[in-house]
Amino acid sequence: MIKASAPGKLYIAGEYAVLEPGHPAILVALNQYITVKLTQTNNLGTIRSSLTNGFPIPWTRKQGKFFMDQRENPFAYVVQAVTTTEQYITELNKPLHFFNLEIESDLDNHDGRKYGLGSSGAVTVATIKALLQFYQVPYTAETIYKLAAITHLAINSNGSFGDLAASSYGGWIAYSCFDRQWLLEKSTQHALSELLAMDWPLLTIEPLPVPNNLELLIGWTGSPASTTHLVDLINDEKAEIQDYYSQFLAQSKTVVEEILTGFSESNLQKIQNGIHKNRNLLQQLGKNSGIQIETATLFEMCEIAQEYGGAAKSSGAGGGDCGIVIIEKQPTYTPLFKEWLNQNITPLPLSVHYDAIKQI
Numbered sequence: 001m002i003k004a005s006a007p008g009k010l011y012i013a014g015e016y017a018v019l020e021p022g023h024p025a026i027l028v029a030l031n032q033y034i035t036v037k038l039t040q041t042n043n044l045g046t047i048r049s050s051l052t053n054g055f056p057i058p059w060t061r062k063q064g065k066f067f068m069d070q071r072e073n074p075f076a077y078v079v080q081a082v083t084t085t086e087q088y089i090t091e092l093n094k095p096l097h098f099f100n101l102e103i104e105s106d107l108d109n110h111d112g113r114k115y116g117l118g119s120s121g122a123v124t125v126a127t128i129k130a131l132l133q134f135y136q137v138p139y140t141a142e143t144i145y146k147l148a149a150i151t152h153l154a155i156n157s158n159g160s161f162g163d164l165a166a167s168s169y170g171g172w173i174a175y176s177c178f179d180r181q182w183l184l185e186k187s188t189q190h191a192l193s194e195l196l197a198m199d200w201p202l203l204t205i206e207p208l209p210v211p212n213n214l215e216l217l218i219g220w221t222g223s224p225a226s227t228t229h230l231v232d233l234i235n236d237e238k239a240e241i242q243d244y245y246s247q248f249l250a251q252s253k254t255v256v257e258e259i260l261t262g263f264s265e266s267n268l269q270k271i272q273n274g275i276h277k278n279r280n281l282l283q284q285l286g287k288n289s290g291i292q293i294e295t296a297t298l299f300e301m302c303e304i305a306q307e308y309g310g311a312a313k314s315s316g317a318g319g320g321d322c323g324i325v326i327i328e329k330q331p332t333y334t335p336l337f338k339e340w341l342n343q344n345i346t347p348l349p350l351s352v353h354y355d356a357i358k359q360i
Contacts, residue, residue: 002038002134006125007031007353008107008117009166010218010324011316013259013278014175016234016285017252018160021179022202024256026263027166028173028216029353032106032115034122036130041098047075049103056100064096076155077120078103081127084151084192089135091193099134101127115220115348116227116321121163124148144168145205146196153183158231165205171354172210174260178203210352211266215329217310218348219340221297223320230291230317237289244288251281268328272311275326279313286318293318300343308336322348 007029011018014025046056052074059068059079066082073079078101086096103126107119128147132139145168149161160177178200186195238245255277262270279294279302286293294302298314301323305312310327327333337347 002130003035004038004126004129004133005033005035006122006129006167007033007170008115008119008122009163010117010322011162012172012216012324012326013275013313014252014256015278015282015314015316015318016231017249017256018162018175018177019158019231019234020249021177022204023249023253024174024176024204024260025160025162026172026208026256026259027162027175029166029170030117030218030350031353032117032350033353034107034119034126035104036123036126037102037104038130038134039100040134041100043098045098045100047078047101047103049075050105050108061096061098064090077124077151078127080155081124081148081151082131084147084154085128085131088147088192088196089131089137091191092137094135094137097134101130116225116316118163118167121148121152121161122167124151125164125167141169142205143196146200149178150183150187150192150195153180153187158228158235169205169207171352172208172263174204174206174208174263176202176204208260208263209266210263211268211271213329214268214271215327215333216352217305217325217327217333217336218315218350219301219305219323219325220346220348221295221301221320221322222344222346223295223297225317225320227317230293230319233291234285234289237291241288248281248285248288252278255281268326272326275311275313279311282314282318291319295320297343297345298323301340301345304336304339304343304345307339308333310336 009027012026017023018025045059048056107117125148148164162175165175179202182201255274259271259274282293294314302312305325310325312325315322315324
């Protein structure tokens with residue numbers, strides 16, 4: 001049996017602007033995982049997970065390609081990850097096999113509500129890792145990320161693919177998205193193995209050094225939010241707020257670069273100042289677009305954290321899910337957490353996942 005895991009993630013800074021190629025963001029990988037187990041079979045395979053209450057959904061191959069009846073398919077990201085990866089395997093002249101695939105997730109709470117830690121990205125990365133191990137193909141974090149990005153592009157994801165970078169590389173990373181149009185054009189002209197070997201314009205994925213006195217706290221609002229839906233709403237509003245949105249992009253880039261300087265200088269105060277500024281930018285984006293990015297609960301979470309010396313903001317698309325706090329390390333955060341709990345905000349006891357892939 002092959003077993004592969006991928007961590008969840010949270011955005012620290014640069015949300016929404018990161019959707020534009022070349023605009024920087026900061027993410028962190030967390031020690032909550034999606035795990036994929038893969039066992040070889042003959043002639044027919046299955047996929048099972050909590051999404052299907054453990055009930056196996058069958059798949060087969062038609063004309064040599066992975067096939068699952070769409071009327072039975074709750075696994076869009078998994079199916080496309082298998083399709084993309086097996087295209088790569090085929091280009092390497094390796095024979096394809098059948099297998100059973102089982103998915104386990106830490107990225108939901110006990111009643112099935114998502115924390116907003118990037119489950120679609122993590123399941124994509126974990127599936128690709130498991131398949132490459134199954135077919136005994138060497139890989140790097142860059143290989144995993146690129147295969148995952150091609151997978152998400154194939155199902156018309158409107159995200160920045162930053163979650164894929166965090167799940168592939170681990171730790172704290174600086175990220176900016178590649179030029180999607182370039183990749184779409186090149187994918188019609190080149191084999192998958194050739195695309196993986198190319199430099200992708202504007203793509204940046206760099207590990208960040210973290211100040212010793214920096215602590216990351218995470219508060220969960222208990223209200224799941226749809227990133228896809230919120231990004232669609234912003235995209236619909238762009239034309240109406242074009243001048244403002246251009247200013248937002250420029251200001252976000254300046255602020256994220258200030259935070260990145262704080263990381264490189266090990267300057268916690270500079271990082272916190274940038275977090276404050278990024279929160280203000282996202283609040284203004286919400287007001288100008290008419291979209292609720294910072295909910296009332298996220299507002300309370302941030303205000304309480306600031307009373308205790310933290311720099312706080314919504315994480316990711318907002319609209320619920322989690323908020324993050326950058327704060328100086330202390331022996332305890334019990335008073336802060338008590339105030340959060342009084343406002344129905346759950347502190348998540350997560351830590352950073354650093355086990356980045358070097359070479360397998």
